[in-house]
Amino acid sequence: LNRARGGSYVAVGLTGIAIFGVFLFLTYYLQLVKGYSPVASGLAFLPMIACILISSNTSSIVLLPRLGPRALIAAGMLIGGGGMAYLTQLTVTSSYAGSVLPALLAMGVGFGMIFSPAINTATTGVARQDSGVASALVNTMQQVGGSIGTAALSTVALTATATYLAAHHAGQLAPATAAVHGYTIAFTVSAALLGLGALIITLLVPSKSRLEELRNAAPPVDAAPVPSPALADALSSQSGGPSQVRQADRS
Incomplete structure (x- = not known):
């Protein structure tokens, strides 16, 4: 029901997909x-990982206090979606440097702008007894998003491949x-989801x-509950004085 927290969970889930x-x-x-090779493929993703590290630290330390989570998360989704859209022009003969690397760099910057502010926002202002649940739900949304994304996008990709092969079955390639x-x-669907996520955020x-107004207006999460006037009167009449009421409040 908390808009900032709920939006952060949505951002993590869609980005996981x-x-x-x-x-x-x-x-x-x-x-x-x-x-x-598998090793070369893993090394090919390192530029994106480096951009995620740089972007996440910069966004959480420098940009989040100045811009707030909405601007950062929405911008990150648009940048990441742009990287996804860039991958839609891949062909069999595309090169890594010209067709893959720019998209990885853009997605690294965009994903770094999403994850760190979203996690920070999702766990800020949570009562102490609920902090574990708030943090765990971030990981849950990411894992659920990844599971849904892997299953749904695999179905989309395989269906598109089979349809294309049925219509263009001739040729060695x-x-x-x-x-x-x-x-x-599949990249097109992912880019569309990130664009939709930016709108939702x-x-x-x-x-x-x-x-900031909502956080300043909210009572401290660990503040002691204040008894109602009726309860205070009842306790006063039964215990014989305001000192007993304060003792009951502490209890």
Whole structure:
């Protein structure tokens, strides 16, 4: 029911769908189509990981206090979606430096702007007894998003591959071309999901100024409960004085 917290969970879930799709289908592309070894494929993802590290630290330390989570998360989704959209132009003969690396760099910057502010927002202002649940739900949303993304995007990609191969079955490169077509369709769906996520975050998460107003107006999460006047009168009449009421409040 908390808009900022709920929006953060939505952002983590949608990004989980997209990022697991990237790892899956881009790995397929590098190994099955371009002939990369497993080690070379893993090394090919390192630029994206480096950008995530730099972007997440910069966004959480420098940009989040100044811009607020809504601007950062929405911008990160748009940047990550742009990287996804760039991957839709992949072909069998595309090069890593010209067609894959720019997309990885953009997605690394975008994902770093999403995860760190979203996790920070999802766990800020939580009562001490609920902090474990709030933190665990972030991981749950990411894992659920990854599971849904892997299953749904695999179905989309395989269906697109089979349809393309049925219509263009001739030629030596037909299987590889059909597989790449399926991958690009999956990238298109992921880019659309990130674009939808940016819209949802813009509508759901409050602005920086509004979020500060809500946090300042909220009572401290560990504040002691104040008894109602009726309860105070009842305790006073039964115990014989305000000192007993204060003792009951402490109890």
